[in-house]
Amino acid sequence: MSKQPIDLRAYRARRAAAESSTPDARCGPGEVPCAQCRRPLSERASRCLHCGLHYKGFAGDFAPKPRKSRLFKIVAVILVVLTLVSGIGVFPWGA
Secondary structure, three states: OOOOOOOHHHHHHHHHHHHHHHHHHHOOOOOOOOOOOEEEOOOOOOOOOOOOOEEOOOOHHHHHOOOHHHHHOOOOOOHHHHHHHHHHHHHOOOO
């Protein structure tokens, strides 16, 4: 364990900057965030130029995939339920 004092003000500033910046927003077309340092690099890169992380294959293979939003999932469930309800009304089983 290190005996050096911790500069909490600098640590909090670094932490706030890391949390406020979204790495994907800084990435341009054809770029992905590095898995280790989160800096943008080409999706065809096999090594990060900033931190030196090596990829087996290309960096784009290890990039986080975009997730569907919660709103999209709710709308999809509502559409499925409405389709089922309308199908029951069209085909009355007891008639």
